Amino acid sequence: MVGPLRLMTVHAHPDDESSKGAATCARYVADGHEVMVVTCTGGERGSVLNPAMDTPEVVANMTQIRRDEMARAAAILGVRHRWLGFVDSGLPEGDPKPPLPDGCFAVGDLEEQTGALVALIREFRPHVLVTYDENGGYPHPDHIRCHEISVAAFDAAGDPDRFPERGAPWQPLKLYYSHGFSRKRMTAFHEALLAEGLESPYAEWLQHWAEDKPDPNDRVTTQVNCADYFEVRDKALLAHATQIDPTSRWFAVPLRLQRSIWPTEDYELVRSLVDSTTPEDDLFAGIRERVSA
Numbered sequence: 318m319v320g321p322l323r324l325m326t327v328h329a330h331p332d333d334e335s336s337k338g339a340a341t342c343a344r345y346v347a348d349g350h351e352v353m354v355v356t357c358t359g360g361e362r363g364s365v366l367n368p369a370m371d372t373p374e375v376v377a378n379m380t381q382i383r384r385d386e387m388a389r390a391a392a393i394l395g396v397r398h399r400w401l402g403f404v405d406s407g408l409p410e411g412d413p414k415p416p417l418p419d420g421c422f423a424v425g426d427l428e429e430q431t432g433a434l435v436a437l438i439r440e441f442r443p444h445v446l447v448t449y450d451e452n453g454g455y456p457h458p459d460h461i462r463c464h465e466i467s468v469a470a471f472d473a474a475g476d477p478d479r480f481p482e483r484g485a486p487w488q489p490l491k492l493y494y495s496h497g498f499s500r501k502r503m504t505a506f507h508e509a510l511l512a513e514g515l516e517s518p519y520a521e522w523l524q525h526w527a528e529d530k531p532d533p534n535d536r537v538t539t540q541v542n543c544a545d546y547f548e549v550r551d552k553a554l555l556a557h558a559t560q561i562d563p564t565s566r567w568f569a570v571p572l573r574l575q576r577s578i579w580p581t582e583d584y585e586l587v588r589s590l591v592d593s594t595t596p597e598d599d600l601f602a603g604i605r606e607r608v609s610a
Contacts, residue, residue, distance in 0.1 A: 320608075321349055321350050321351050322345075322350045322351070322444050322445075322601050322604060322605070322608065323350065323351045323352075323353070323441060323442060323443040323444050323445070324342070324345055324350060324351070324352045324353070324443055324444070324445045324447065324600060324601075325352075325353045325354075325355060325437075325438065325441055325443035325445070325446050325447070325489070326338055326342065326352070326353075326354050326355070326446075326447040326448070326495075327355045327357065327434065327446065327447070327448045327463060327466075327467045328354065328355065328356050328357065328463065329356075329357050329358060329422075329449075329453070329457065329459040329460045329462075329463040330356065330357075330358055330359075330360040330363060330405060330459065331356050331359070331360045331383050331384070331386060331387035331390070331557065332360070332386070332387075332390070332554070332557035332560045332561065333356070333460075334354045334356065334390065334391075334394070334396075334553075335390050335394070335550065335553040335554040335556070335557060336497070336554060336567070337449075337454065337495050337497050338447060338495045338497075338582055338584075339394055339546075339549070339550040339553050339554070340543035340544075340546040340547050340549065340550040340582055341541045341543050341546075341582045341600070342354070342394050342395075342396050343394050343395060343543070343546040343549040343550065343553075344541065344543040344545070344546045345600075346394065346395035346396060347395070347546070350601075351397070351441075352394075352395070352396040352397065353396065353397040353398070353399060353437070353441045353443065354391060354394075354396045354397070354398045354399075355398075355399050355400075355401055355434065355437055356387060356398065356399070356400055356401065357401045357403055357422055357430075357459065357462070357463050357466070358401070358403050358404060358405040358406070358422045358459055359380055359383060359384065359400065359404065359405060360379075360383045360405050360560075361379060361380050361383070361404060361405045362404075362405040362406065362407035362408075362418075362421075363379070363383065363405060363559070363560065365379075365559050365560075366559065366560050366561070366562060367558055367559060367560065367561060367562040367563075368562065369558075369562075370558050370559045375559060379559070382559060383557075383559065384400075386556055386557045386558060386559065386560075387557075389556040390553040390554075390556040390557060393549060393552050393553045393556055394549065394550075394553050397441075399437055401430070401433050401434060401437070402433065403421075403422040403425060403430060403433075404418075404420055404421050404422055405421065405422065405459065406418065406421035406422050406423040406424070406458045406459045406462075407421070408457055408458075409458070417458060421459075422458075422459050422462055423458035423459050423461070423462045425462075427462075427465060427466065427469065430462070430466045431466045431469040431470050431473060431480075432473075432480045432483055434466050434467065434470040435470045435473050435474045435479070435480045435483050435484075436480070436483040436484055438470055438471075438474040438487055438489065439474055439483060439484030439485060439486065439487045440484060442487045443489050444489060444490050444491070444601065444604045444608070445489060445490065445491045445492075445493065445600045445601060445604070446467065446470075446471050446489045446491070446492050446493070447492075447493045447494075447495055447584065447600070448463060448464055448467035448468070448492070448493075448494060448495070449461075449463055449464045449467075449494060449495065450464060450494040450496070450533070450536075450585065451464055452464075454495070454496075454497070454498070455498070464494075467492075468492070471489055471492045471588065474486065474487055474488060474489065475487060475488025475489075488590065490589070490590045490591050490603075490604050490607065491586065491588065491589045491590070491591065491593075491600065491603075491604065492586075492587050492588035492589075493539065493584040493585060493586055493587065493600060494536075494584065494585040494587055495582070495583075495584055496533040496534065496536060496537055496583045496584065496585055497582070497583070498533065499532050499533045499534035499537075499583070500523070500526050500530075500532040500534065501532055501534040502534060502579055502583075503519045503522060503523060503526075504519075504523060505578050505579055506519060506569075506570045506574070506575075506578065506579070507519040507520065507523060509570070509574050509578050510569070510570065510574070513574075516569075517569070518566035518569045519566075534583065536585045537583040537584065537585055537596075538584065538585050538586040538595040538596055538597060539583070539584040539585070539586055539595065539596065539597040539598070539599075539600065539602075540581035540582070540583050540584075540596065540597075540598060541581055541582050541583075541584070541598060541599065541600060542580050542581050542598060543580070543581065543582055544575070544576040544580035544581075547572050547575055547576065548572060551567075551568065551572075554567060581598075584600065589603065591603035591604055591606070591607045592606075
């Protein structure tokens with residue numbers, strides 16, 4: 318018998334954990350495994366995206382409110398949660414874009430940030446680490462830096478010569494990138510909504526999807542069936558009330574359609590120190606055999 322396995326997911330901001338891989342986390346928790354969500358920044362520079370929450374009081378207390386939202390989401394998902402402690406970089410807008418603020422996560426010291434994540438890896442000792450791809454999932458500077466420190470920490474955590482003051486070495490066995498936004502998935506939902514006579518929020522996205530832009534779905538190696546936990550995912554999303562408008566397109570596709578059309582959350586296996594064959598349906602594939610050996 319294999320005891321609980323451990324999964325760590327690394328995200329840029331509070332709410333990212335609920336929009337990227339939340340149902341997977343909830344499924345593994347329900348299966349008896351341990352999941353830790355690491356949030357790199359406090360989301361201090363995030364805008365209020367839910368009109369119902371856009372009040373002077375909320376704006377004045379964004380830092381604490383986002384911490385409270387994150388605590389509620391973690392409780393809903395059943396995961397452990399840790400803050401990495403860096404400062405949100407904000408999303409620069411304009412042409413040319415302004416420089417990023419001094420002291421923010423995206424322009425901070427990569428070695429210091431990697432060491433902070435290495436310390437959590439060595440403390441929690443995950444078998445699997447999940448983060449974003451080299452584009453950050455989308456090109457937010459904090460998402461890209463999250464990718465950079467996650468890959469660096471995956472390599473450093475098992476090396477006794479790296480960050481010796483950060484705890485005993487521990488080598489995760491697999492590294493994945495999460496892939497949630499794909500043209501193929503969007504098209505499937507768009508067509509299903511139209512077939513039922515429902516309005517689709519995806520028409521404009523698909524219309525402006527550049528023909529030469531690769532579809533992240535083409536990189537997917539691993540699809541985790543977690544349809545039974547989509548409702549938990551949505552409750553965790555709604556816990557981030559400053560960021561998630563309950564009338565938004567996040568909830569445009571009825572759960573029954575989501576479960577029948579796309580019942581998985583999708584990942585790309587990028588590093589593996591165990592034998593596993595792709596395509597996979599389990600982030601722990603190959604690890605169960607290694608741990609029980």
